[in-house]
Amino acid sequence: MIWNALAIALREIGRNLTRAFLTVLGIFIGVAAIITMVTLGQGATLAVKAQISNLGNNLLTLRPGAGFGSRTASAGVPHFTEKDATIISEQIAGIAAAAPVRTASLSTIYLQNARLSAITGTTPVYFQINKWNLAEGRFFSEVDLRSGAAVCVIGNTVRTELFGSDNPVGVKIRIGKAACEVIGLLVPKGQAGMGDQDDTIIMPLSALQRRLIGKNSEHDINQISISAQDGVDGTALITEITSLMRQRRNLQPNQDNNFNIFDTRQIAETLGATTQLMTMLLAAVAGVSLLVGGIGIMNIMLVSVTERTREIGIRLAIGATAREVLLQFLVEAVTLSCVGGLAGIVLAFGLCAGLAKIIQVPFNFNLQINVIAFLFSAAVGVLFGYTPARRAARLNPIDALRHE
Amino acid sequence: MNQPAASPLIELRGLTKTYGVGDAAFQALKGIDLTIQAGEFVAIMGPSGSGKSTLMNVLGCLDTPTAGSYHYQGIAVEALNTNERSLLRRYALGFVFQGFNLLARTSSLDNVELPLLYRGVSRQDRLAKAVAALTSVGLPTKLRSTPAELSGGQQQRVAIARANVTEPSTLFADEPTGNLDSVTTGDVMELLTRLNLDRGITVLVVTHDDHVATFARRTVLIKDGLIESDVVRP
Ligand SMILES: Nc1ncnc2c1ncn2[C@@H]1O[C@H](COP(=O)(O)OP(=O)(O)OP(=O)(O)O)[C@@H](O)[C@H]1O
Ligand SMILES: [Mg+2]
Numbered sequence: 001m002i003w004n005a006l007a008i009a010l011r012e013i014g015r016n017l018t019r020a021f022l023t024v025l026g027i028f029i030g031v032a033a034i035i036t037m038v039t040l041g042q043g044a045t046l047a048v049k050a051q052i053s054n055l056g057n058n059l060l061t062l063r064p065g066a067g068f069g070s071r072t073a074s075a076g077v078p079h080f081t082e083k084d085a086t087i088i089s090e091q092i093a094g095i096a097a098a099a100p101v102r103t104a105s106l107s108t109i110y111l112q113n114a115r116l117s118a119i120t121g122t123t124p125v126y127f128q129i130n131k132w133n134l135a136e137g138r139f140f141s142e143v144d145l146r147s148g149a150a151v152c153v154i155g156n157t158v159r160t161e162l163f164g165s166d167n168p169v170g171v172k173i174r175i176g177k178a179a180c181e182v183i184g185l186l187v188p189k190g191q192a193g194m195g196d197q198d199d200t201i202i203m204p205l206s207a208l209q210r211r212l213i214g215k216n217s218e219h220d221i222n223q224i225s226i227s228a229q230d231g232v233d234g235t236a237l238i239t240e241i242t243s244l245m246r247q248r249r250n251l252q253p254n255q256d257n258n259f260n261i262f263d264t265r266q267i268a269e270t271l272g273a274t275t276q277l278m279t280m281l282l283a284a285v286a287g288v289s290l291l292v293g294g295i296g297i298m299n300i301m302l303v304s305v306t307e308r309t310r311e312i313g314i315r316l317a318i319g320a321t322a323r324e325v326l327l328q329f330l331v332e333a334v335t336l337s338c339v340g341g342l343a344g345i346v347l348a349f350g351l352c353a354g355l356a357k358i359i360q361v362p363f364n365f366n367l368q369i370n371v372i373a374f375l376f377s378a379a380v381g382v383l384f385g386y387t388p389a390r391r392a393a394r395l396n397p398i399d400a401l402r403h404e
Numbered sequence: 405m406n407q408p409a410a411s412p413l414i415e416l417r418g419l420t421k422t423y424g425v426g427d428a429a430f431q432a433l434k435g436i437d438l439t440i441q442a443g444e445f446v447a448i449m450g451p452s453g454s455g456k457s458t459l460m461n462v463l464g465c466l467d468t469p470t471a472g473s474y475h476y477q478g479i480a481v482e483a484l485n486t487n488e489r490s491l492l493r494r495y496a497l498g499f500v501f502q503g504f505n506l507l508a509r510t511s512s513l514d515n516v517e518l519p520l521l522y523r524g525v526s527r528q529d530r531l532a533k534a535v536a537a538l539t540s541v542g543l544p545t546k547l548r549s550t551p552a553e554l555s556g557g558q559q560q561r562v563a564i565a566r567a568n569v570t571e572p573s574t575l576f577a578d579e580p581t582g583n584l585d586s587v588t589t590g591d592v593m594e595l596l597t598r599l600n601l602d603r604g605i606t607v608l609v610v611t612h613d614d615h616v617a618t619f620a621r622r623t624v625l626i627k628d629g630l631i632e633s634d635v636v637r638p
Contacts, residue, residue: 002520005525006521007521008521011514015509015510016509099511289420307508310505311507311508313505314488314505314506314507315518315522316466316493317464317466317493317499317505318493318494318499318518318522318566319490319491319493319494319497319517319522319523319570320490320494320522321486321487321490321491322486322487322490323487324522396466396467396468397465397466397467397493398461398466398467399467401466401505403499
């Protein structure tokens with residue numbers, strides 16, 4: 001009986017190829033849209049998460065001034081000292097490392113290439129805190145720091161602008177008024193929604209202070225980069241650092257903080273949540289397109305319902321049972337839905353692979369969404385293909401034949 | 405008089421059919437008593453709206469009566485469920501409609517094969533029987549034609565082939581010649597007569613046409629949902 005129904009259903013599809021094509025098209029577009037949007041949305045989420053984790057895990061940044069981004073509030077506010085960084089890492093439990101950072105913007109010259117670069121003077125732990133990896137050469141060491149060696153590690157943007165694709169390691173460049181040997185090249189991190197991270201030159205703090213800008217005050221540290229140990233509660237840590245710094249900066253209880261602590265984890269969570277929201281939004285849009293596809297199918301079914309009702313009447317009149325007729329319609333609907341669904345999956349795979357490359361997000365085949373989209377499309381197809389048939393098959397054959 | 409051993413092919417007692425309910429109710433059949441023996445060729449005549457089609461549809465199990473009894477070969481049809489009525493149509497009844505009712509975009513061969521498909525006849529047998537049936541109605545060259553490519557008379561002959569390919573015990577034809585000219589009408593009636601005489605199929609034909617009625621030995625006249633006369637030609 002099932003084979004009979006299959007044979008009849010396939011014949012009936014073959015006789016009405018336009019109708020079959022339009023039905024398949026509705027499912028096909030819906031499935032392709034939903035899979036593509038969700039897959040790319042998840043790719044984008046992954047890309048953002050990867051870039052944020054490049055910033056450094058559990059990274060806290062201590063800056064002068066009342067709040068993030070308020071420049072006026074930081075004017076005239078004392079900066080930090082190297083001692084602040086040492087004391088934070090020594091006195092607060094749960095801190096993996098703390099690095100004092102002194103930044104400057106200086107001209108950098110190699111042969112005829114010159115540019116203004118952001119220079120970071122710091123200690124060797126800075127590289128671990130900020131998750132920098134080496135592409136070439138080496139980081140500077142504690143020895144370099146103590147001796148104030150004129151060495152630097154450069155980011156990929158600086159390398160490209162000064163050296164093109166040449167290997168910069170071992171070459172001397174001019175930074176401000178001093179010559180400085182490039183000892184390492186960093187693995188690029190890319191954009192992370194907060195400027196080009198690879199536009200950086202990192203050198204020993206002592207070298208920056210002594211050779212390039214001169215140390216004119218104890219309070220010459222612009223920021224302190226702090227990494228927490230894994231599993232340490234960031235909020236508790238921030239409270240501890242805050243009270244330590246208030247004490248070290250002699251703030252009275254009635255005075256506001258004249259520094260702020262910036263937690264990348266919070267940013268990561270916020271951005272992660274935002275991209276997840278975007279993915280859900282895309283999925284909703286795609287869901288609507290599947291629904292529109294479904295309505296398209298319903299339209300085709302409704303337009304052909306008179307013809308199909310008469311067909312059902314004829315089949316019943318020559319001796320088909322209602323069950324057989326329904327089985328035929330079910331097989332027809334399932335077949336068309338599956339063809340449309342599978343074609344949609346294939347198209348979505350191609351689209352995802354292509355678009356992921358163009359918009360530069362990772363492409364992971366997401367089995368779950370493929371299965372969901374396929375089942376949903378099958379359900380839509382069956383619902384809209386089968387429901388009109390169910391009504392017709394309940395009629396007396398003569399009423400089905402007379403249907404207008 | 406010699407009493408028939410088996411029960412009659414068709415036996416109606418007080419059959420009524422009411423369309424609609426309440427104020428809109430209309431009684432199309434008002435109590436029909438009718439007995440038809442196997443092998444008869446019966447013409448059913450009467451003015452328009454008298455209930456001929458209603459009667460045929462009830463007899464052909466395409467519609468259900470409101471009251472009364474209908475026995476087919478001794479089986480109480482009103483006691484059958486939808487499924488069983490389908491099976492009765494499948495194995496015992498054939499129907500020819502005034503409007504042909506062939507499947508659109510479907511070849512003559514496929515249309516004629518269809519009842520065999522539901523009977524579970526093998527592919528080879530289906531093909532052989534369908535070709536034979538189409539040949540017997542004079543359409544051996546139109547096997548692949550769809551209804552749209554056939555004339556009215558040809559379509560009706562395909563419908564007759566479809567109705568008799570299963571060799572039913574009764575063939576119901578509701579104004580089979582209503583849409584045909586007099587020459588084609590003669591062809592179609594000859595076909596039905598041959599099925600009746602050669603194969604012993606009981607034939608019931610509804611018609612307005614006196615000429616068509618001359619092919620039948622028995623003529624039942626219906627008026628306002630009741631049998632007015634029932635004449636058997638000697
Ligand atoms: N589905 C229906 N609903 C309501 N009334 C109906 C229905 N079908 C038929 N009737 C009524 O029942 C009566 C008998 O109809 P029927 O079709 O049996 O007549 P008929 O004798 O076949 O007429 P004709 O010769 O014109 O085909 C008519 O008055 C018709 O209006
Ligand atoms: Mg009629």
